Amino acid sequence: MKEQFYQYICTLQDEITQKLETLEPTVRFREDLWERPEGGGGRTRVIEQGKVFEKGGVNISAVHGELPESMQAYFGVKDAQFYACGLSLVLHPKNPMAPTVHANWRYFELYDSTGQIADQWFGGGLDLTPYYLFEEDAKHFHQVCKETCDRHDPHFYSQYKKRCDEYFWNSHRNEARGLGGLFFDYLKKGEKTMDQWYSFVTDVGSNFLNAYFPILNKRKDLPYTDAQREWQEIRRGRYVEFNLVHDKGTLFGLKTNGRIESILMSLPPQVQWVYDHTPAQGSEEEKLIQVLQHPKDWMAAVE
């Protein structure tokens, strides 16, 4: 399973970066190969200062060895060997009308003292963070999420949509980071077989471009004002706050000696913090905040 999934994310990284580059006239992804001293490594691909992509990363990694101490308590095991691989991506378009997107698909194995697999699971998801609300974009994104889920189980979409809204909650701001999508973790043998989970997780991965690409393509060249750009930078501040204060993956990486630059490539390129910024009543900016404070069921939403 681990070879199979690792091959899958390698191919998916190629597919995603190649497709994204078709939208970008001025720059290309640069690649950094890195090794983890304790075992394994990764292939980080970053794009910066493009016409479409102000900053983005599409990274894969596969690491293994002794389970770090900080993870032992987290998983409730001691002195175990582990293997983990995954693809993580974050794209920050330059145009404030185009949403930021994040996605991640990962696989984890824990071994017993004889080297046999003691536990294994998949996790991941994808979520959309716009600066201006286009309801049709939200619906399209969730529609792709739902169709993908429905091919595997009729309960998945509502279940993983809800977990996404719960996970990406900026509790100190009392608002969601974005419009959600899917979030799942600890997909283990039981309800489904590992092969069925593999099929589900890779289906979600392979539909990422279907979910995001058309939205980006539609919004990347829309006109915008300096004030709209400023709003985007202020909202990006909330993105930073979520990632550094609440996101388990980021904190985990920072506290377990992960590759800092690959972890923090998720942070937006230009960000502002303005004291007590409040959008005008009835403005487009306020409409976004309303939806973030009250996450919607985009598949049931009636205009």
Added chain:
Amino acid sequence: MKEQFYQYICTLQDEITQKLETLEPTVRFREDLWERPEGGGGRTRVIEQGKVFEKGGVNISAVHGELPESMQAYFGVKDAQFYACGLSLVLHPKNPMAPTVHANWRYFELYDSTGQIADQWFGGGLDLTPYYLFEEDAKHFHQVCKETCDRHDPHFYSQYKKRCDEYFWNSHRNEARGLGGLFFDYLKKGEKTMDQWYSFVTDVGSNFLNAYFPILNKRKDLPYTDAQREWQEIRRGRYVEFNLVHDKGTLFGLKTNGRIESILMSLPPQVQWVYDHTPAQGSEEEKLIQVLQHPKDWMAAVE
């Protein structure tokens, strides 16, 4: 003691904001009074988009009531009443040659079930975060810290300088947030009386302007390039990382329903994250990094 210290920080807030405004030709501090639903409140003073101060806050607060649950575990007590007051300030000058500064002085009381003081202590400090290294500034800042400490105890400076270097350590970057200063906490009756601690902490507070004002005054109008400004914004990213990932005060505030805008006024106004940014060998930028990675004893330093 609590009335006395609260009066002190009220007066100090006036003194500091008035003095800082003498350097600022274009804008003034604006004041927000706020109340804490569970008891107490604060007076936040923020300055933004000035010629000298790109963003800054000089805030006081005095809060009381039931000790929040999250603090109970932290202090190892249950269902206690508490009182806490303090002054917190962060100043982000616009000019990259002028350093950011942070300072805080606070007083805490815990009560037993009969309403008697069960425990009481002072905490605080001040520290300097430059974007370009002027050794004379570092020495001046530490000199004022040392002279103030020495008036109270010959061991204080080395002790609290060391704690400052330890506390403001951005462990995931393996570098200090800045050039340090003083950091102290849990100054309780024992080694000194509470009156002696009061005298020490207020002496540090009253010497803040002596430590910082001359530096700001000297650097605020120096010429700088776009590249130097960009470096400042990138370094501000490290400041954000420290405050959101490591700073106990910030995290504590965010997780105990503090006044978010007063807590996060510490975040810089304009910030950049650039993937894998590394200053050129031998550059001024690299010189700063060297000092941040290897905190110096500024009082012993020989050029």
